[in-house]
Amino acid sequence: MFATGIDFITSGNHIFDKRDFKTYLDASDRVIRPANYPPAVPGRGYGTFRVDGVTVGVVNVMGRTFMPPVDDPFRVVDPIVDDLRVLTPIVIVDVHAEATSEKVALSRFLDGRASAIYGTHTHVQTADEQILPGGTAYITDVGMTGPTEGVIGMEQDAVLDRFLTGMSERFNVQKSGTKQFCGAVVSIDRSTGKATDIKRIFLRGIA
Numbered sequence: 001m002f003a004t005g006i007d008f009i010t011s012g013n014h015i016f017d018k019r020d021f022k023t024y025l026d027a028s029d030r031v032i033r034p035a036n037y038p039p040a041v042p043g044r045g046y047g048t049f050r051v052d053g054v055t056v057g058v059v060n061v062m063g064r065t066f067m068p069p070v071d072d073p074f075r076v077v078d079p080i081v082d083d084l085r086v087l088t089p090i091v092i093v094d095v096h097a098e099a100t101s102e103k104v105a106l107s108r109f110l111d112g113r114a115s116a117i118y119g120t121h122t123h124v125q126t127a128d129e130q131i132l133p134g135g136t137a138y139i140t141d142v143g144m145t146g147p148t149e150g151v152i153g154m155e156q157d158a159v160l161d162r163f164l165t166g167m168s169e170r171f172n173v174q175k176s177g178t179k180q181f182c183g184a185v186v187s188i189d190r191s192t193g194k195a196t197d198i199k200r201i202f203l204r205g206i207a
Contacts, residue, residue, distance in 0.1 A: 002030065007030070007049050007051055007056075008030055008031075008032075008047070008049050008056075008058050009030060009031045009032070010032055010058065010060040010094040010096075010120070011031065011032065011033050011034070011060060011096070012034065012060075012062060012096035012120060012121055013034075013062060013067060013068055013096065013121070015033040015034070015043070016033075016041070016042075022042040022043075023042070025042045025043030025044075026042045026043060028043075029044075029047055030047070030049065031043070032044055032045055032046060032047055032058065032060045033045060033060065034060050034061050034062035034070065034073075034096060035059060035060060035061050035076050035077065035080060036061050036062055036070045036071040036072065036073050036076040036077075037062070037070055037071075038070075038071070045059065045060055045061070045076075045080070046058060046059040046060065046080050046084065048084070048087060048088065054088070054090065054190050055087055055088040055090070056088065056090050056091075056092060057081075057084030057085070057087060057088050057090065057091040057092065058091075058092045058093075058094070059077055059080050059081060059084065059091065059092070059093045059094070059114075060093075060094045060096065061073040061076060061077045061093070061094070061095055061096070061106070062095075062096045062097065063095065063096065063097025063098060063099060063102040063103065063106075063121075064097075064102070065097065065098055065099035065101075065102050066098040066099065067097065067098055067121075073095070073097075073102075073106060074105075074106065074109055077093065077106070077110065078109075081093070081110060081113050081114060082113070085113065085193070088193070089115070089190075089191070089192060089193025090115045090188055090190065090193045091113070091114045091115055091193065092114070092115060092116050092117075092118075093106075093110060093114045093116070093117045093118075094118060094119075094120055095107075095117060095118070095119050095120070096119075096120045096121045097119060097120075097121055098121060098122065100119075100126075100140050103117075103119040103140050103141075104140065107132060107136065107138045108132070110136065111132040111133060111134035111135075111136045112132075112133075112134025112135055112136060113134075113136075114136050115135075115136065115137065115186070115188045115193045115194065115195055116136065116137040116138070116186045116188065116195055116198070117136055117137070117138050118138070118139050118141075118142045118184060119139065119140045119141045119142065120141065120142060121141070122141050122152075123141075123143070123144040123152035123153060124141060124143065124144070124152070125139075125141055125142060125143025125144070125182045125200065125202055126139060126140040126141045126143075127200065128140050129184060129198045129199070129200045130198070131195055131196075131197070131198060135192070135193075135194030135195055136194075136195060137184075137186040137188075137195035137197075137198040138198075139184050139198065139200060142182060142183060142184050143180075143182025143183070143202060144180070144182055145179075145180065145181050145182050145183070146173070146174075146179060146180065147173065147174035147175070147176075147177060147178075147179055147180075148177060148178045148179060148180045148204055148205065149174050149176070149177035149178065150174030150177075153173060153174060154171040154172065154173060154174060155171070155172045155173070155174050155175075156174075158170070158171050158172065159171060178204070178205045178206060178207060179206040179207070180202070180203060180204045180205070180206060181201065181202075181203040181206060182201065182202050182203075183200075183201040184198055184199065184200050184201060185198070185199045185201065186198045186199075
């Protein structure tokens with residue numbers, strides 16, 4: 001992914017699914033896990049990178065509603081954003097959460113201090129991209145890049161079995177059919193860190 005030009009990667013509740021990835025998390029300064037995991041777990045929850053001569057701060061937090069038990073994302077993200085703003089006015093926050101209300105609440109909590117806040121986890125892109133009153137770009141879920149068919153990227157048979165019988169085998173990624181690309185492009189004033197525009201991207205039917 002880095003070879004394609006990606007600068008930084010955030011994550012979520014599946015970050016520790018591959019045990020051999022833990023060592024990489026401790027060594028990497030370009031891949032982060034949610035900051036509100038317990039302090040002793042591998043990796044870090046925020047970082048910075050430089051692009052076009054500009055330092056960009058990035059924070060990753062995970063919600064608590066219908067999610068694995070983690071620390072309070074509001075309490076954890078608050079000082080991290082303040083610390084990053086000492087280094088740069090441009091701060092991006094990934095809120096990996098199930099509940100829309102929790103993502104919206106975090107966006108209001110950080111409005112004016114974060115340049116952009118995007119939600120992840122639910123795999124379905126939302127159509128609520130906006131610039132909040134304090135100058136923070138926001139979208140509840142940026143969407144999933146991957147298979148269009150199946151059930152949110154997984155082969156449908158195992159998912160249907162779980163809903164119909166309460167039992168299922170391990171879910172597998174849908175490998176056949178068309179793909180989709182989801183994302184958002186945010187324009188940010190590099191001197192103030194305020195967002196000036198946000199555009200949602202949803203390309204469906206990619207071969």
